[in-house]
Amino acid sequence: MSQRQVLQVFEQYQKARTQFVQMVAELATRPQNIETLQNAGVMSLLRTLLLDVVPTIQQTAALALGRLANYNDDLAEAVVKCDILPQLVYSLAEQNRFYKKAAAFVLRAVGKHSPQLAQAIVDCGALDTLVICLEDFDPGVKEAAAWALRYIARHNAELSQAVVDAGAVPLLVLCIQEPEIALKRIAASALSDIAKHSPELAQTVVDAGAVAHLAQMILNPDAKLKHQILSALSQVSKHSVDLAEMVVEAEIFPVVLTCLKDKDEYVKKNASTLIREIAKHTPELSQLVVNAGGVAAVIDCIGSCKGNTRLPGIMMLGYVAAHSENLAMAVIISKGVPQLSVCLSEEPEDHIKAAAAWALGQIGRHTPEHARAVAVTNTLPVLLSLYMSTESSEDLQVKVLFPWIFRYTSAEGGQLSTT
Amino acid sequence: MATLARLQARSSTVGNQYYFRNSVVDPFRKKENDAAVKIQSWFRGCQVRAYIRHLNRIVTIIQKWWRSFLGRKQYQLTVQIQRRWRGYRVRKYLFNYYYLKEYLKVVSETNDAIRKALEEFAEMKEREEKKANLEREEKKRDYEARKMHYLLSTKQIPGIYNSPFRKEPDPWELQLQKAKPLTHRRPKVKQKDSTSLTDWLACTSTRSFPRSEILPPINRKQCQGPFRDITEVLEQRYRPLEPTLRVAEPIDELKLAREELRREEWLQNVNDNMFLPFSSYHKNEKYIPSMHLSSKYGPVSCKEQFRSENPKKWICDKDFQTVLPSFELFSKYGKLYSKAGQIV
Numbered sequence: 001m002s003q004r005q006v007l008q009v010f011e012q013y014q015k016a017r018t019q020f021v022q023m024v025a026e027l028a029t030r031p032q033n034i035e036t037l038q039n040a041g042v043m044s045l046l047r048t049l050l051l052d053v054v055p056t057i058q059q060t061a062a063l064a065l066g067r068l069a070n071y072n073d074d075l076a077e078a079v080v081k082c083d084i085l086p087q088l089v090y091s092l093a094e095q096n097r098f099y100k101k102a103a104a105f106v107l108r109a110v111g112k113h114s115p116q117l118a119q120a121i122v123d124c125g126a127l128d129t130l131v132i133c134l135e136d137f138d139p140g141v142k143e144a145a146a147w148a149l150r151y152i153a154r155h156n157a158e159l160s161q162a163v164v165d166a167g168a169v170p171l172l173v174l175c176i177q178e179p180e181i182a183l184k185r186i187a188a189s190a191l192s193d194i195a196k197h198s199p200e201l202a203q204t205v206v207d208a209g210a211v212a213h214l215a216q217m218i219l220n221p222d223a224k225l226k227h228q229i230l231s232a233l234s235q236v237s238k239h240s241v242d243l244a245e246m247v248v249e250a251e252i253f254p255v256v257l258t259c260l261k262d263k264d265e266y267v268k269k270n271a272s273t274l275i276r277e278i279a280k281h282t283p284e285l286s287q288l289v290v291n292a293g294g295v296a297a298v299i300d301c302i303g304s305c306k307g308n309t310r311l312p313g314i315m316m317l318g319y320v321a322a323h324s325e326n327l328a329m330a331v332i333i334s335k336g337v338p339q340l341s342v343c344l345s346e347e348p349e350d351h352i353k354a355a356a357a358w359a360l361g362q363i364g365r366h367t368p369e370h371a372r373a374v375a376v377t378n379t380l381p382v383l384l385s386l387y388m389s390t391e392s393s394e395d396l397q398v399k400v401l402f403p404w405i406f407r408y409t410s411a412e413g414g415q416l417s418t419t
Numbered sequence: 420m421a422t423l424a425r426l427q428a429r430s431s432t433v434g435n436q437y438y439f440r441n442s443v444v445d446p447f448r449k450k451e452n453d454a455a456v457k458i459q460s461w462f463r464g465c466q467v468r469a470y471i472r473h474l475n476r477i478v479t480i481i482q483k484w485w486r487s488f489l490g491r492k493q494y495q496l497t498v499q500i501q502r503r504w505r506g507y508r509v510r511k512y513l514f515n516y517y518y519l520k521e522y523l524k525v526v527s528e529t530n531d532a533i534r535k536a537l538e539e540f541a542e543m544k545e546r547e548e549k550k551a552n553l554e555r556e557e558k559k560r561d562y563e564a565r566k567m568h569y570l571l572s573t574k575q576i577p578g579i580y581n582s583p584f585r586k587e588p589d590p591w592e593l594q595l596q597k598a599k600p601l602t603h604r605r606p607k608v609k610q611k612d613s614t615s616l617t618d619w620l621a622c623t624s625t626r627s628f629p630r631s632e633i634l635p636p637i638n639r640k641q642c643q644g645p646f647r648d649i650t651e652v653l654e655q656r657y658r659p660l661e662p663t664l665r666v667a668e669p670i671d672e673l674k675l676a677r678e679e680l681r682r683e684e685w686l687q688n689v690n691d692n693m694f695l696p697f698s699s700y701h702k703n704e705k706y707i708p709s710m711h712l713s714s715k716y717g718p719v720s721c722k723e724q725f726r727s728e729n730p731k732k733w734i735c736d737k738d739f740q741t742v743l744p745s746f747e748l749f750s751k752y753g754k755l756y757s758k759a760g761q762i763v
Binding site: 254257258260261263290291292293294295296297300326329330333334 | 526529541
């Protein structure tokens with residue numbers, strides 16, 4: 001046989017492999033094919049193709065594996081059991097950017113399902129290589145690596161600590177400053193998922209200087225980016241007074257109030273969550289929020305939303321009013337009480353009604369003046385009917401009844417006694 | 420009498436008994452006296468004590484009433500003082516009512532300002548979004564008009580949007596008039612691997628060689644001497660290739676020409692199949708070839724002349740090509756410097 005014929009055999013084999021892996025990658029995008037693929041034993045085949053000489057076959061095999069693992073956690077567990085991860089991690093360090101993107105995609109797809117799978121990824125030493133990928137030039141690679149880190153850190157505090165120990169946080173802060181919007185989004189969401197577990201982790205994020213950059217980017221017009229940034233800031237500020245003060249020092253007021261007027265529902269919800277987390281710690285912080293005009297903005301935001309998006313705003317009003325009677329009076333003069341009573345009567349969900357009743361209770365409990373201001377809006381009959389109705393939950397009934405027992409005895413006559 | 424006798428018998432002892440009984444009773448008498456005295460003194464003591472207690476109670480009541488009366492007087496004064504003091508203290512240090520009112524007023528003003536600012540912001544965003552939408556619509560309409568430009572009405576024939584029964588043409592008509600026609604996207608042609616002569620000609624033309632667009636350096640010494648005109652020089656330098664006729668035509672020109680002729684004739688065919696004879700009268704007749712064709716010794720073609728009869732001696736399997744090169748009688752016509760043959 002001539003040399004040509006020998007080489008032709010090899011070429012045929014390579015073509016067959018390429019075709020196979022491309023078809024599998026395409027089939028893996030449709031959910032109905034995945035069962036069949038799994039039963040046909042595609043995992044072991046893809047595993048051998050990962051070690052192929054041709055780079056395109058490797059990349060496509062990694063992509064196909066990622067899509068399969070993305071679909072459900074059984075397949076992700078199968079990926080882990082077949083010992084694919086060490087090979088991926090090893091070659092992640094040396095291959096080109098397409099392979100890096102595909103391999104980071106596989107790690108992300110495996111890590112997102114459960115803490116045990118994420119722990120398996122951490123155990124095979126993937127964190128160091130992912131952090132190295134964060135330093136790469138290509139923004140696609142950085143985005144894939146940041147996404148994988150985010151899904152790992154999302155589950156619990158130990159995994160977040162492991163991610164932080166691998167030195168990811170300063171690199172994520174650098175990623176936030178990159179010009180690509182997708183990369184910014186993913187980096188902000190990764191920081192948010194790291195900081196949400198404990199005060200120490202939030203302190204680490206703040207120490208890396210993230211808060212200033214996040215606060216600058218609130219003005220960015222992209223809605224998904226704003227959503228992630230506000231979520232990150234609220235996760236940082238919810239743990240303690242110092243962290244909340246640090247967030248406030250980054251001069252987010254009054255810019256945050258413009259986010260309350262955004263078209264996107266999630267941006268509004270996250271902005272009111274952030275204000276709530278800041279205002280709930282001390283009376284001074286609530287005073288700061290009130291002085292910046294936050295109460296009026298939140299009340300308008302409550303008026304323009306429906307359903308669960310309103311809940312953080314309602315709770316924020318309750319927290320502000322709970323601190324002192326001056327602040328409660330400030331809430332009353334900002335026309336908060338009519339809005340809260342509207343929420344109470346028109347929302348179908350029990351927990352939102354309970355929150356509105358609680359907030360009204362916090363407003364009205366300080367002095368007879370406050371109680372009168374609440375009673376004037378005719379909320380008491382509504383509260384009473386809620387208490388009496390058989391379908392409202394225990395929680396709701398308790399929240400409705402408790403603050404008002406005291407006020408009935410010390411309130412002025414007239415309207416109150418008629419109810 | 421008997422009693423008397425009895426009494427007289429006992430009279431001697433009576434006196435003794437009397438004395439004896441009296442003497443015996445004496446200490447008892449003292450004791451009893453002391454006892455009686457004790458009892459009486461005790462009883463009197465109790466009486467007095469009860470009396471004193473009673474008095475005490477009365478005195479307490481009187482004192483109580485008196486003291487409360489005194490206290491009430493004192494109380495009015497004290498309460499007044501304390502009242503004044505507490506009010507002063509609260510107003511000065513704890514709670515400034517007017518300050519609170521001011522503060523609440525400021526808060527409500529800030530709220531209004533913020534509300535207005537947010538309204539303006541929301542309006543601005545609305546306006547921007549509407550503008551962006553309008554622009555997008557405009558671009559889409561423009562693109563559609565460019566694609567549909569052929570529906571424009573001509574002088575003779577009114578187009579779809581310019582119906583003669585309408586008072587004025589449809590706005591699309593005006594849009595089509597304004598639109599520039601869209602050219603078809605040319606399919607990208609793959610680079611040919613073999614370079615043919617035409618490519619070489621194309622690349623030696625005056626357009627294809629790059630002229631240097633770089634400016635000369637500033638301090639260049641001027642070159643000496645009379646120079647030819649630059650356009651002449653460039654013409655000469657980049658003169659295109661003028662191949663001879665033999666080189667310009669491809670070597671299998673004859674075969675290509677034959678094929679082209681065959682193609683043209685094929686175009687005119689109605690049916691590709693060979694015509695069959697109509698009748699089957701001559702079906703069973705055997706064909707009798709002519710003498711020229713039936714003999715072994717026909718005219719010899721050039722190919723057979725040159726090739727050996729033994730196929731084993733042939734070097735390659737392929738057949739010889741018929742090549743008819745062009746001749747160069749007239750290739751230099753009009754391209755020489757000499758004016759031989761030209762009409763004066």
